[in-house]
Amino acid sequence: MANIHSTALVDPGAELDASVSVGPYTVIGPHVKVGAGTTIGAHCVIEGHTTIGRDNRIFQFNSLGAIPQDKKYAGEPCELVIGDRNTIREFCTFNIGSPGGGGVTRVGDDNWLMAYVHLAHDCIVGNNTIFANNSQLAGHVTVDDWVILGGFTVVHQFVRIGAHGMTAMCSLLFADQPPFVMSQGQPAQARSMNYEGLRRRGFSADRIAAIKAMHKALYRDDLTLEEARAQIGRLTEKHPESAPDVEMMLSFLAQTTPQRGIVR
Structure with a gap:
């Protein structure tokens, strides 16, 4: 000693x-x-x-x-x-x-x-x-793995942050943040996906294209969460390499409660 x-x-x-x-x-x-x-x-x-x-x-x-x-x-x-x-x-x-x-x-x-x-x-x-x-x-x-929290990020009790996500400085999370999402604000809102971080970790162009489609389904197509999940589930038909990413996203969304919801 x-x-x-x-x-x-x-x-x-x-x-x-x-x-x-x-x-x-x-x-x-x-x-x-x-x-x-x-x-x-x-x-x-x-x-x-x-x-x-x-x-x-x-x-x-x-x-x-x-x-x-x-x-x-x-x-x-x-x-x-x-x-x-x-x-x-x-x-x-x-x-x-x-x-x-x-x-x-x-x-x-x-x-x-x-x-x-x-x-x-x-x-x-x-x-x-x-x-x-x-x-x-x-x-x-x-x-989850590979998350980056910006300085002074505050996360409410029972909130989940999915893998490869990121928050900007001074973000305040009251809702679950799905995988790959970048959020900012008080309360935090989804701004984009963490594309640069994914490229640095070796994600292929096909996988990143699927993640862009996930972002569109969740935040751009004016779908309910249930409709977005169904659309995300079909992405492997066009992007077979994305199967693990799609499975991770669907598993995360399946555990999100209506009371908590996801960052929007």
Whole structure:
């Protein structure tokens, strides 16, 4: 444990790989597990039933694993689970889950989480996301893979953001944002699809053409959501490469409730 600073307070019950580095004045609780190669900066507090994977970079002044900001919480042993190779910048707050939401707040792999990001209880964050400074998720929010949140984005509880989506700075989401959509505003409105991001990730011209047709069905053809879903379902006839993208979109829309709806 030579990589633990002499001023850090690490509970004897914590399980830290021998290669973990812990900075000055950091406090680590008894139910914390940290995987190989992870570095933890100064003045962090990591508590609760928190599991952190391999090769994460956790900068100074973070609070990870505190109890949820939920008045119903009564001390149940809920969890925070963080995957591998994430970068967590300064002053982030990630809370554990709650009994009413599955009991786990989860962060996947290879995410880039900038300063002052808040993940409330029972949030689920996928892989390869980017959260710019001051992105804030209320409880029970789901963010799928490859999403980019602009600075000061605020997401209402129970909202879902589909894969490859993007929000502009200061966006406020009250409704589900389907895959591939770019939104902006207060409340957020769909502006386009994330075409440039898809090209950078190697999407073929055929797949992008299908995604453009999805955007047209959802936002340009004056269709009901049910009619748009039917039109999107037929896209694989003309764009066979798009089958996984169409399936992802239809699955997302099928889970959208009338009460929540999608960004329009």
